[in-house]
Amino acid sequence: MESTTLSEAVPADGREDAPAESARRRRTRARLLDAAFEVFADQGVRAASVETIAEAAGFTRGAFYSNFSSKEELFFALMEREKTMRLEQLNSGVAQFLTPLVGEHGADLGDQEVIQTITRILELQSDDRRWWLVQAEFQLMALRDHSIAADYLRYHDEFFSDLTEIVVEALSSARRRFTIDPEEAVRVIAELCANGEARAVLADDQRTFTERLSASVPAILLALTERI
Amino acid sequence: MESTTLSEAVPADGREDAPAESARRRRTRARLLDAAFEVFADQGVRAASVETIAEAAGFTRGAFYSNFSSKEELFFALMEREKTMRLEQLNSGVAQFLTPLVGEHGADLGDQEVIQTITRILELQSDDRRWWLVQAEFQLMALRDHSIAADYLRYHDEFFSDLTEIVVEALSSARRRFTIDPEEAVRVIAELCANGEARAVLADDQRTFTERLSASVPAILLALTERI
Incomplete structure (x- = not known):
C-alpha cells in the first residue's frame, strides 16, 4: 500500500524540502529514520540490515529502496536531521538565555554569568547517548570504506562550520573571542563532550x-577565549 | 613444538615482567601481539578471530589460549604495550628537547621556544594511524560489552593519569601550568590528536x-596554560 505511494518519481536525494516531496513521503521517510535509529542503537550500525530497518518501520524492503538507495544513504539523512535539530536547539538556547543578558548590541559578561548561561544552554541540548554511540560506529565504517569517507567528512565539516558560526556570534555578543582557531576550538569542546559521553557509558555514570559537563565545558570555553 | 613450551604453568596475567616468564614465552607473546595488531588493522577488531591471529603468528589455537584467555585479554596486553611505548617516547622527547633548554631547576621559555620544543617532541612520537583506528574499534566494542567496559576504562584512565603526570612536570620545568583541570586538558589535547587522525584518514591526507599537528597542538597547549 505505502509502496504504491512511494513509487512516485521523486529523487531520493535526502533533501526534506524538495518541492515534489509529498507530506506522506516525508512521513514515510521520518518513520524509516526513526526505526533505523532504534535498530542501529540496538544492533549496531554495521549489523543492522535494510530488511530489519524496513520491518521495524512497518514497510517493505521495496519501500525502503524507493526512499534510500542504501543503509549508508539513510545514515546521511539521519545525520542531516540530527544536525538541523542540534543547531536549532543551540540557536534557541542562545536566544532564550544569552540574548536577554547582552541585548541587541552585545555587552560584557562576568565569568559567573558566562558559566551560568552555558549551563542553561547545555540543559536544552538533547541528551541521547545512543546517538553519540551510533554516530561513532558510522564514523568507523566510513574510516574503513572509501566510498562513504568523503560524504561523511563533508557532513561532519558542514556541521562544525555551522556550529562554529553560531558559537562565534554568541561569544561576540558577550564581547569574547577565541584565542585559537575558532573551528578548532569548537571541535575540541565538542570532542570533550563526546569523550564525556563515552566515559559515562563505560563507567555506567x-x-x-x-x-x-557543567563544570568542564564552561571552564574550557573561558580558557580558550578572551575579552574583546 | 612451541605449544609444548607454552604449556609451562605461567599465569597469563599480561604482566611482561612476571618472574616465572621465560624469554621464550615473552617472544611468543610478542609475536602474538604483533600478528594480532596486523590482523586487527586489516580485518577490524570485531571480525578478527583467535584462529586467524594464531595462524598469522605461526602458532596453534592452543598456543594462543595458553597465553591469552581471549581476544579481549590480548587487546588489553596490546594497550599496555602501546601505553608503555608512548610514555617512553614522550619521556625521551622531554629529556632530549626540553631538559637541555630549562636545565635542572627549570626556566622560563618564550612562546616560540615552547612551540619548537613541542614540535620536536611530537616528531618523536610513533605515527601509525592503524593503532588509532584499532583502538577506536576496541573502544566501541567495550561500549557495547559490559564485561570489558570496566577494564577498558581502567587501562584508559591509567594511561591519561601517567600522561598527565609527565606533561605537568614538563610544563612546570618550563614554568607553566594548566588553567583548567590538568588531566582534562591533557585529554582534550589527546582527543585533538585522535580527531586529527580520523580526519586525515577520511580525507586521505x-x-x-x-x-x-604542529600548528594546533602547541597553540592549544599555550592557550590552556599560563606562566607560573
Missing part, C-alpha cells in the same frame, strides 16, 4: 549530560 | 602526524 547515570548523571545527565549537563550534570557531567 | 598524506601529511605526517607532526605536519598536521
Whole structure:
C-alpha cells in the first residue's frame, strides 16, 4: 500500500524540502529514520540490515529502496536531521538565555554569568547517548570504506562550520573571542563532550549530560577565549 | 613444538615482567601481539578471530589460549604495550628537547621556544594511524560489552593519569601550568590528536602526524596554560 505511494518519481536525494516531496513521503521517510535509529542503537550500525530497518518501520524492503538507495544513504539523512535539530536547539538556547543578558548590541559578561548561561544552554541540548554511540560506529565504517569517507567528512565539516558560526556570534555578543582557531576550538569542546559521553557509558555514570559537563565545558570555553 | 613450551604453568596475567616468564614465552607473546595488531588493522577488531591471529603468528589455537584467555585479554596486553611505548617516547622527547633548554631547576621559555620544543617532541612520537583506528574499534566494542567496559576504562584512565603526570612536570620545568583541570586538558589535547587522525584518514591526507599537528597542538597547549 505505502509502496504504491512511494513509487512516485521523486529523487531520493535526502533533501526534506524538495518541492515534489509529498507530506506522506516525508512521513514515510521520518518513520524509516526513526526505526533505523532504534535498530542501529540496538544492533549496531554495521549489523543492522535494510530488511530489519524496513520491518521495524512497518514497510517493505521495496519501500525502503524507493526512499534510500542504501543503509549508508539513510545514515546521511539521519545525520542531516540530527544536525538541523542540534543547531536549532543551540540557536534557541542562545536566544532564550544569552540574548536577554547582552541585548541587541552585545555587552560584557562576568565569568559567573558566562558559566551560568552555558549551563542553561547545555540543559536544552538533547541528551541521547545512543546517538553519540551510533554516530561513532558510522564514523568507523566510513574510516574503513572509501566510498562513504568523503560524504561523511563533508557532513561532519558542514556541521562544525555551522556550529562554529553560531558559537562565534554568541561569544561576540558577550564581547569574547577565541584565542585559537575558532573551528578548532569548537571541535575540541565538542570532542570533550563526546569523550564525556563515552566515559559515562563505560563507567555506567547515570548523571545527565549537563550534570557531567557543567563544570568542564564552561571552564574550557573561558580558557580558550578572551575579552574583546 | 612451541605449544609444548607454552604449556609451562605461567599465569597469563599480561604482566611482561612476571618472574616465572621465560624469554621464550615473552617472544611468543610478542609475536602474538604483533600478528594480532596486523590482523586487527586489516580485518577490524570485531571480525578478527583467535584462529586467524594464531595462524598469522605461526602458532596453534592452543598456543594462543595458553597465553591469552581471549581476544579481549590480548587487546588489553596490546594497550599496555602501546601505553608503555608512548610514555617512553614522550619521556625521551622531554629529556632530549626540553631538559637541555630549562636545565635542572627549570626556566622560563618564550612562546616560540615552547612551540619548537613541542614540535620536536611530537616528531618523536610513533605515527601509525592503524593503532588509532584499532583502538577506536576496541573502544566501541567495550561500549557495547559490559564485561570489558570496566577494564577498558581502567587501562584508559591509567594511561591519561601517567600522561598527565609527565606533561605537568614538563610544563612546570618550563614554568607553566594548566588553567583548567590538568588531566582534562591533557585529554582534550589527546582527543585533538585522535580527531586529527580520523580526519586525515577520511580525507586521505598524506601529511605526517607532526605536519598536521604542529600548528594546533602547541597553540592549544599555550592557550590552556599560563606562566607560573
